[in-house]
Amino acid sequence: MTPQPETQAVIDAEIAATAHAYEQAGVEETQPRVDYAPYRSSLLRHPTKDPHHADPEGIELWAPCFGERDIDPLEADLTIQRGGEPQGEKMLVTGRVVDGDGRPVRRQLVEIWQANAGGRYIHKRDQHPAPLDPSFTGVGRCLTDDDGTYSFTTIKPGPYPWRNHLNAWRPAHIHFSLFGTDFTQRMITQMYFPGDPLFALDPIYQSIVDPKARERLVSTYDHDLSVPEVLMGYRWDIVLTGSHRTPLEEEDHQ
């Protein structure tokens, strides 16, 4: 007999209990917990031991370089990759990538991937019966400019169902992959849209137990970025962890 899938109420109760315990503890957390049971796939995939403190050295003080040779500027426009116009709400998403000291991360690679307007990925393992869009791959890449700014033209992704529990739906999001100036700044995350009614129900979003920290993943609608009769503009800035390289080391390797 296959077990009945758990209900949203079961997940909600676990999310609420963890949130309550976090408030009681009074110690600020800024990253997701890797041990977060409401996201069932994390149960066997999180380390049980605390990470070990390391002082970055050698290669860890540097990051891979990407350049014009790696990226075609057209890869930043997800609405032109297949010839036709994709279905959905055309949008621009732009922002700055900075390090923990607020310095721009210049000429560095940003990669994104996302579902189409109906909430469907091109991925072969995506079981959602929503239609694929022949005009949309949902993959983009760009380099930040000298001010750390990235920019993508795309369409707003739809929410999509998944099988964490019965009637589980992911809030609409765009996956972002980022590099800094140090290896230690490498990160992958998800950008969300303001006011999504699924936030409270989503164990991946709620794995960041601090409400202020969660909000750092939510873009803002910016009317000044919207283009009349063409697209809607969203802004989302990204802060990487601090860089460890000293100015002296910079000089040594120049």
Added chain:
Amino acid sequence: MSTLTATPGQTIGPFFHYALPFDGDRELVAPGTPGAVLLHGTVTDGAGAPLQDALVEIWQADPAGVVPQRTGSMRRDGHTFTGFGRSSTDITGRYTFTTLEPGSVDGGLPFFGVTVFARGLLNRLFTRAYLPLDGAEPDALLTSVGDRAGTLVVERDEHGLRFDVRLQGEGETVFLTYPGHS
């Protein structure tokens, strides 16, 4: 000292395969290049089951210990060593890289910087894959992790260099956090 709070990470999710892999992603050098070695291993969960949807990245010095600062990882030209590689795991949880053994940077023990992402893993994990010590003294990090240090050192096998990643449980890999991470 950092003044801004870092943006939180999130899981890579299950649907990255059509976005992040690229042609030649795991071939830092072409197979058959003099000195080429296979760095490979399996990513497993707390039940010992292989992960079919993990992504492993490496970042390394060249054999002379020089940190590459060259572009071109995503469009490899066959002769520029960029030091960066990316490999999704296959159905058996295995990742592979064809690369060169890193040299010592600034006198330290040679190692590959390794980042691990996976569905079910809510934030990326960092670790180091040291070349076999071959009699060298362990460094400060290896010494400080005590009897778990073996999880950070590659083994030579018939294919090349083997580095398994165990996310949880017996033989759990030592993962690293750096100053400024929280």
